[in-house]
Amino acid sequence: MSSTRRASRHRRPHKALAIGVPLALAASGVLAYGSVFGLGLGDEEKAAAAEAPTWATAAADGFASVNALGQNGTYGGRDGKTVTVRTLADLEKYATAPDPYVIVVAGTINMAPVGKEIKVASHKTIIGSGSLGHIVGGGFFLGQGVHNVIIRNLTIRDSYQGVWNDKAHDFDAVQMDGAHHVWIDHNDLRHTADGLIDVRKDSTYVTVSWNRLSNANKAFGIGWTPNVVTDITIHHNWIRETEQRNPSTDNAAHAHLYNNFLEDVPGTAIKSAYGNYARGKTRMVLENSYFQGVNNPVTRDSGAALVQRGNLFSGTSGRNESGGGAAFDPKTYYRYTPDAAVNVPALVKSGAGPRSSWGKAAAANAAAANTTANAAATKTLTVAKDNTGQYRTVQAAVDAVPVGNSSRVVISVKPGTYRETVDVPANKPHVTIQGSGTSRKDTVIVYGNAAGMRKPDGSGTYGTPGSATVAIRSDDSQMRNLTVSNDFDEASHQSLKDHQAVALLTTGDRIVLNGLIVTGDQDTLEMETAAKDKPGRVYITRSYIVGNVDFIFGRATAVVDQSVITLKKRWNGSSAGYITAPSTPAGRHGILINRTTVNGDVAAASFSLGRNWHPGGDKTVDPQATVRNSTLSAAIKRAPWSDMGGFSWKEDRFAEYMNTGPGAGPKSADRPHLTDAQAADQQVSDWLGDWTP
16 A cells, blocks of 8 residues: 555564464464364374265355345355374364365264264364265254255265154254255165254254155245245155155245155055145255155145146145245256256156265275366475475466466465465466465564665665565466465564565456465555456455554455454554455455454554555545454454544444444444445345355
8 A cells, every 4th residue: 555645563573473363363373263263173194094975075056045134145164184093083074173074985984872962063074985974873963053065975874772753852964054055965764762863053054865764754844933034945855764854944034945765655654644835934845756656745824825837746645735935946046957846756766865885995986087177277296395295485386387377276285384475466367375284373474675675776765566476467376275465574674665575466357365474564465456447356264364554444345254364463562453445446345254253453443443544545446344243352343433534434334244343333323334225235245246256
């Protein structure tokens, strides 16, 4: 930022930081918000070597694919390591860990005690290796706020305790209480003490597909709150030898059931009480499903809206109902193509449940095929200070990327501290700079330029953008799993006029920053566009951003999602600062902070959420910052927005929504809050538009 817009800000010596982490936290070995992001999970490197089947990285369809609640579809642990587990201890270790994992279950795991439900954390894929993955005597629990979870290709069975309609043992195969973006796919779920699947307490954006559900009193329950919230897709499941809840759908906002095969098997002691049930105020679309021998195949409460189309019924009896209104059109939410109902029994019998071919041979073949197919498409350049890579500096690897490259180039940087500046030019798109260590702390790119410093060639001062340690100027580029720091020492440069010191600058479009620590003081993270009339979207997730003055700023359209913003004191120990300084062009989105924690060892009520930057007094810009669904520390002022450069923040776009913590506050003239309707138009998907990172 230009030094003309404010007085210089100052910084304590960089020795007070351990690569961007407050010293007290670094010394304790625990990082703030570590329970969510798990920086430094100590024994990751001890994980067993695992298969990496390509189907383990698949993403969900149906409602689980919808971008909402800050989550762009459901892809599980795709961005994390793949580990193979054969014991309960290892399964629980990785399923509950804060970091993303693809967890391959390669054996039979007996739950102890019987009925144990492992509390799965967000960003996990738990998947069986061929037909080997059996969970016996228990299951999985997804609690409030848990999201982006895939449970696939498993057999979960035998928690049954001898009582058919068991009301004493809540031993489900999969239970969700307030979770979202969950995909349950190609599993065999049977013989449990309670329901096979329970989707409860406003869980939403769920898809259940290609499963076998059998030999249980209750198959599948949804709802049980007065809130009409849940959005769920249920397709290509084989539900047989179950008595009730096939499924029972209570107060679901949108329930789309298609191509399911419900079968009441003749000659068994298990008789269906009912099939698909729309309860309460559910809106259900039921299409192209096949009902064989089921009693009361389709029922609805008087307040429910249920639309039937294309279903087939063979040997059924009792209630078969529809009505109550138009329900909804699933194709307004996602694409799908239903199979003809007449083909459903054969399709589902042959396709539902675990796939035995999804095992070691398939993984090896897929890996070999991917290696061959992608050899020309994706190129990896290695950087290592110890001469074990192709290049010793990151910039040398960037220089080796061909101009105008049309496919991804990954620059894999081995652990170490690289004291250099890095500039990825605009004519080299599709570049990923990625630390290869087990932690983002292992690989550090650091330098100490400031805006007021003179360039070595005598051509003037660096200016704010020119001070950046790393500059990403190309479209479709990424940084992952490393630390970017500007360690300019303000205390020893008091004679210098301009102390802005950027750690990371972006000017391209569709930039992903995932798993980073970005640390500095004044102007840490600058997000701009190549020109005022050009777009520039940046998606930041699972990252730490550290600073004190205007340290998240610029005119780009930027999302800070599921991250930690750490406030730090000035160089002289004082507490005061501003988190954001957007300079958003009119008609565009600015900075969105979503599901993020703001913390730091600073005084209470000493920091603003942001202020409105009009560069050079530009009256045409319309700065915007929204902070929503985030946890704010006591450091945030009760009136959290500030004026800048003679412009009133109230004439620009600043707001909050559903924040919590001691720094949150009620709506007032000095603290605007979005209405629910306004918040519905200020989500991650609104910021990113047609781009899904």
